[in-house]
Amino acid sequence: MRRVAVVGVGMTKFGVLADKSLREMAFEAFKEALEDANLAPKDIESVYTAINADHFSSQVSPGASVMEYLGLNPKPNIRIEAACASSSAAIRLAWLDVASGLHDIALALGVEKMNEAGRTTAEIIQFMGTGGDITWENHYGPTFPGFYAIFAINHMHKYGTTKEQLAMVAVKNHYYGAMNPKAHFQREITLEQALKSPMISYPLQLYDCCPISDGAACAILASEDVAKKISDTPIWITGLGLGTSSVALHNREDYATIPGTVEAAKQAYKMARVEPRDVDVACVHDCFTIAEIMAYEDLGFCKKGEGGKLIEEKQTYIGGKIPVNVDGGLKAKGHPTGATGAAMTYEIVKQLRGEAGKRQVPNAEIGLTHNVGAHGTYVCVHIYRR
Numbered sequence: 510m511r512r513v514a515v516v517g518v519g520m521t522k523f524g525v526l527a528d529k530s531l532r533e534m535a536f537e538a539f540k541e542a543l544e545d546a547n548l549a550p551k552d553i554e555s556v557y558t559a560i561n562a563d564h565f566s567s568q569v570s571p572g573a574s575v576m577e578y579l580g581l582n583p584k585p586n587i588r589i590e591a592a593c594a595s596s597s598a599a600i601r602l603a604w605l606d607v608a609s610g611l612h613d614i615a616l617a618l619g620v621e622k623m624n625e626a627g628r629t630t631a632e633i634i635q636f637m638g639t640g641g642d643i644t645w646e647n648h649y650g651p652t653f654p655g656f657y658a659i660f661a662i663n664h665m666h667k668y669g670t671t672k673e674q675l676a677m678v679a680v681k682n683h684y685y686g687a688m689n690p691k692a693h694f695q696r697e698i699t700l701e702q703a704l705k706s707p708m709i710s711y712p713l714q715l716y717d718c719c720p721i722s723d724g725a726a727c728a729i730l731a732s733e734d735v736a737k738k739i740s741d742t743p744i745w746i747t748g749l750g751l752g753t754s755s756v757a758l759h760n761r762e763d764y765a766t767i768p769g770t771v772e773a774a775k776q777a778y779k780m781a782r783v784e785p786r787d788v789d790v791a792c793v794h795d796c797f798t799i800a801e802i803m804a805y806e807d808l809g810f811c812k813k814g815e816g817g818k819l820i821e822e823k824q825t826y827i828g829g830k831i832p833v834n835v836d837g838g839l840k841a842k843g844h845p846t847g848a849t850g851a852a853m854t855y856e857i858v859k860q861l862r863g864e865a866g867k868r869q870v871p872n873a874e875i876g877l878t879h880n881v882g883a884h885g886t887y888v889c890v891h892i893y894r895r
Contacts, residue, residue, distance in 0.1 A: 510608040514736035514743030515728050515893070517546025518855040523693040523724035523843030525624045531566050532578035535620040538725040538848075539579055542616075546729045547739060550579065553729070554612035556586040557603045559595035559619040561846040564636055566622060575620060585612075592640055592882030593796065595619060596726065597850030597889035603730045604746050613732045617854075620725035621847035633721055640883040642757035653796065654710040654718055656758060656884040661712050661799035663764035668814035670802060672712050676703035677820045678798035679716040679840055686837025688867045693722050693843030717798040722843030726851035728858070742862045748781025748892030750774055754885040767881065769888035770807035774879070778809075781875075781892040785809030788831060788892075789873040790860045792853035794881035795838040804879055805833070808890070827870055835860075835868045850880035850889060861895040 519541030521534050529537070535558075543549065556579075558572035568574060572588030591598040596619025603615035623633060638652040664670045680700050686692040698716060706715035736743040752772030755761055761768070778784060785808060793808065795801035802816035810831045811819045819825060825833040836842050836856040839849060857876035859865045876893040 511610060512733040512745060513604050513607045513730050514733065514740070514745045515854065515858050516731045516736050516740040516743055517542040517548065517729035518727070518858045519545060520691055520726040520852055520855045521724045522691045523722045523845060523852070526622070526723040527624070529723070531571060531620055531622045532575050534622065534723065534725040535575045535618060536578055538620070538727045539616070539618060542727045542729050548614070548729065550581060552614055553581060553584065553616045555584060555606055555615045556581055557589055557599035557615065557617045558586060559589045559599040559617070559847045559851070561590060561592060561595050561621055565625065575618070591887040593794070593844070593846045593849055594880040594882030594887040594889050595847045595850065597853070597878065597880035597891065598887065600728060600730070600850065600854060600891065601749055601751060601889060604749060607730050607732050613735045615730050616727060617730065617851060618725070618727040619848035619851035621845035622723045623721045623845055624723050630721060645757055645759065652710070653884065654713055657797040657799055658710040658713050659758065659764055660803060664799060664803065665712065667765045668817070670817040672704065673700065674802065674817035674821050675712070675717055675798040676700050678795065678801045679703045681820065681826060682795065682834050682838040682840040685835045685868055686841025689837050689842060692837040692841050693720050694837070694841045713797055713799070719796045719839040719844040722845040724843060724845040724848050724852070726848045726855050728851055728854045744858045744861050745894045746891060747894045748777035748783070750776030750780070750890040752776070752888045754888070756883070756886045758884065765803065766807055766813070767803060767885035767888065769885045770804060770879065770881065770890070773888040773890040774808045777890040777892050783875060783892060787875055788877045789875050790835065790857065790870040791831060791833045791877040791879065792836065792838070792856050793833055793879040795834055795840050796844060796881070798840065800881065801834065801838065808877070808879060827868070832870045835870060850878065853878040853880060854891070857893050861893060
C-alpha cells in the first residue's frame with residue numbers, strides 16, 4: 510500500500526444557500542480545491558461523491574448530475590452514502606483507491622442541499638428520523654433530537670453530566686464559529702442564553718442542536734510521489750477506522766456511548782501508531798452537544814463519564830488538553846449531512862498547515878476527524894499528520 514496525502518481542500522460557506530443549487534455548491538468547493546492543489550480538472554483520475562439523501566435533491570443518483578457539472582465525465586465516479594458520515598466514507602474510499610495503486614489522484618467530494626423552497630423544518634426533521642429503525646421504532650415518532658435526548662438522559666443519569674455542561678459545548682463552538690468565515694452561525698452565545706433557549710427534546714434545548722445547513726466540501730488525495738511533486742505541505746492520512754452500531758436503538762446495551770466510535774477509534778489509532786494523547790487538534794461529530802461529550806470519552810480524550818468535566822474545565826479550548834471543534838463544529842459551522850466529513854478534513858488540513866488564522870492551534874502536527882452517520886450506525890475516524 511502506498512502512502513497517501515491530502516494535497517488540496519475546498520469548501521463553500523455553510524448556511525441556507527438559497528441562491529445555489531447542489532451542483533453549483535459542489536463546483537465552488539471543487540474549484541477551491543483545484544486552486545489549492547494547483548491542479549486542473551484533467552488531473553483528477555477518479556471521483557467519490559458523497560450525498561446523503563436523494564430526498565433533498567429530488568433526484569435519484571444526484572452524484573451523476575454533480576459529476577457532469579464538474580466536467581469530469583467519463584472518468585470513474587461512485588456516489589457514496591453512509592448517512593451523515595458519507596463524505597468521510599468517500600475519503601476512505603479515495604484513500605484506498607490511491608493507496609492500492611489504481612489511481613494517483615482521487616477526489617472525495619461531499620455536498621448536501623437540505624433547505625429547499627416549500628420544505629419545512631418539521632418535514633426535514635421527520636425525514637431525517639427515518640435514519641433510525643423504520644420497522645420497530647420510526648412509527649412511534651422518534652427524531653434525531655429524540656434519539657440524542659435518550660443518550661443525554663442516560664449520560665446524565667449514569668455519570669452526573671449536567672445541562673450546564675451540555676450548554677458549555679454550545680458556548681465553545683459558537684465562540685470559534687464566530688471566527689470562522691465559512692460557518693453557518695458566526696456569532697457567540699452566552700451560557701445564560703443557551704440555558705434559557707426553548708426546549709426541543711428534554712434535556713436538549715435549542716442551542717444544544719445543530720442547524721439544518723446547505724454546503725459542500727472536498728479533498729484531493731494523491732500518492733506519495735505525486736504529492737511531493739505538487740505540494741510543499743502534503744498532509745498525510747496515517748490512520749483510518751470505520752465502526753458500526755445497530756440501527757435499532759433498542760438493540761444497544763449502553764445509551765451513554767456509541768460503540769461504532771470506540772471501534773473506529775481503536776482501528777485508526779492502531780493504524781497510525783498513535784494514542785489519544787498524541788492528537789493535537791480534533792473535529793468531532795457534535796450534531797448535538799451530548800454527542801461531543803460522548804465523543805471525548807469514546808475517542809479516549811478522557812475517561813468514561815468525565816466528558817462533562819473536560820468541557821467545564823475548558824480543556825477542549827485552544828490552550829487546553831485537546832482542542833476540539835475550533836471551527837465551530839456542526840453546532841455552529843453547520844451540518845449539511847453529505848458534506849460534513851469533508852469539511853472536517855478541510856479544517857484539519859488547514860490546522861496542520863498552520864493556515865487557520867485566529868483559530869490556529871499552535872504547532873499542531875497530528876489531527877483527528879470523527880464523523881458519525883445517523884445515531885452511530887456508521888462512524889469514521891481518520892488521523893492526519895503534517
